[in-house]
Amino acid sequence: MxxxxxxxxxxxxxxxxxxxxxxxxxxxxxxxxxxxxxxxxxxxxxxxxxxxxxxxxxxxxxxxxxxxxxxxxxxxxxxxxxxxxxxxxxxxxxxxxxxxxxxxxDGRAALRETTLGRGELADMLARLEAMEARATEPWVFASLDLIARWPARRAPELAELLGRETLPWKAQVRRLKELGLTESLPVGYRLSPRGRQVREAARRRQRARRGTPQG
Structure with missing residues (x-):
């Protein structure tokens, strides 16, 4: 409406x-x-x-x-x-x-400014990984990385960098926004304090997994 x-x-x-x-x-x-x-x-x-x-x-x-x-x-x-x-x-x-x-x-504004405790952070990462697993192609962590690197860049340009169509990708970013991880700007997006925390935690987890010896 x-x-x-x-x-x-x-x-x-x-x-x-x-x-x-x-x-x-x-x-x-x-x-x-x-x-x-x-x-x-x-x-x-x-x-x-x-x-x-x-x-x-x-x-x-x-x-x-x-x-x-x-x-x-x-x-x-x-x-x-x-x-x-x-x-x-x-x-x-x-x-x-x-x-x-x-x-x-908007309740999402409070979410964006609220960082997560250790258990909450682990739950959030598990939720994002589940979203990634259900997708036909990876987008969750790549989108967080892209927005972190290019804040306030036009959404069509960001989607193109990911090789995605603009409207489907913007719908996915709205899911991140619902979780308080991103916020819209007059042009483009940026990560919220919560989003930066989650992205850094995800990057640490990815580095730790890459460094784990394979059995």
Missing amino acids: LLTRPVLDAIVAGDVDLVFRLWKRPTVKAGGRLRTAVGELAVHEVDVVDPATITDDEARRAGLVDADAVRAALEPRRTTATRARVARPDETSRVYRVRVGYAGA
Whole structure:
């Protein structure tokens, strides 16, 4: 669910707590969280509504002047769809009223700054190695090394250095971001303090394995 920065700021301030969207199927669910540029939003309720029943009070809670403004904002989108996508409205779409609230900073930001204890570090390395083992080709540790070497370099260039397509590789980097190991920059990425710790531990483990006599 895309929200403009003014709407996000209004949600943080408590001035907006409703969002109206025209969807084939909702892209958020009640009880879920939504990560945004200002932090996380809690999704409290997701309900189908008849546009004719939207009230002026609800419109103001959505940051608009009245119910007619809500309906006007929704209606043009009904005729602009050209591709069959869940979030792209068409004649089968319905109006959803979503009640949201600010839930605080993105939890990944705290993860990025938190280094791991010895046991946690071993668990993280085991998790990354399992991710690597399930992949059709290695990417986990190579991506950490590449981002460490080339912070703030464009993602397509980094993907090319790995011999990968950009979009699939960016999806993989998002998995590292979920673990607090990387963070996005205006251009490219960099390793977080946690990411640097994990990378160094992985490199030490790799060196130790290479130095182990083979039986």
